[in-house]
Amino acid sequence: MKHLFSSFLTLIMLLTLSAPAYADVMWEPNSNYFYDTHRDQCEYENRGYYANGKEGFITLWDAPNGGTVRAQFQNGEQMWVYYIYRGRWALTAFWTGGEETSGWVPLADLYLIYDHISFEEEYGDQFRDYQGEFASFDGEPGSYIQLWEHPGAWDEKETLELTPEFLDALRGTEEQPSYISKIYTDEHGANWGYVAYMYGLRNFWICLDNPSCIMSSCIPLTGSLIESGELIAPKEPVLPAVSYTPYILVAAVAAVTGGLLFFFYGKRRKTTK
Secondary structure, eight states, X not given: OHHHHHXXXXXXXXXXXXXXXXXXXXXXXXXXXXXXXXXXXXXEEEEEEEEOOTTSEEEEXXXXXXXXXXXXXXXXXXXEEEXXXXXXXXXXXXXXXXXXXXXXXXXXXXXXXXXXXXXXXXXXXXXXXXXXXXXTOOOOTTOEEEEBSSTTOSSOSEEEEOOHHHHHHHHOOSSSOOXXXXXXXXXXXXXXXXXXXXXXXXXXXXXXXOTTOOOXXXXXXXXXXXXXXXXXXXXXXXXXXXXXXHHHHHHHHXXXXXXXXXXXXXXXXXXXX
């Protein structure tokens, strides 16, 4: 009986380990002393922003009101804000080639990208619970559907191949209800379905009336914001004066040291003569 009970516990542990993880993995910077020492004072944000500094660019610092420049970016570059410190400073990262460039920037120098959270804040009172609106969809496996950040977004979030597994997940089966949780009807009468999580995909909308639709008539969001004046026009970054201070100090120390060596060495030569 003891061996049977031990085997049962082992099986339970294995099943627990094999269960899928649904929690988001929270990003942390590779190296940031200020964040490491103020972690409990930082609020998790995890949303996209555009650089929008009043001078036409933004500067990332090693810390809020810090003295070391980490990087600079022209307005319009897409940044990702992971943490906010005291509601005024953002720990942001720019990703390229899988590598991060991170630092602190005033939140006032960033422009929030309209996302699914923004859409819910604006239209959430019009959402209704899913009642099987997609259950009769007869799309064939192997076709594609477009995933959107929100109804009416400028660009598709992702294109998904409609495998039998995904099709069942969206339509629902007798054993498993649909992953679609909310429905929204836009101003043109089109019905949209919201999915919070499905096989690693998070927070997306699909057009239930035409899941493979492509909205190709929209202009790029960044360009339209700059043209409309909501984003300040980009300019070539200029290093702030404070960033030159370490070099000035080094040069001053070198000059003083050189002067002292010249003075004592010259005095010694005269004494020897």
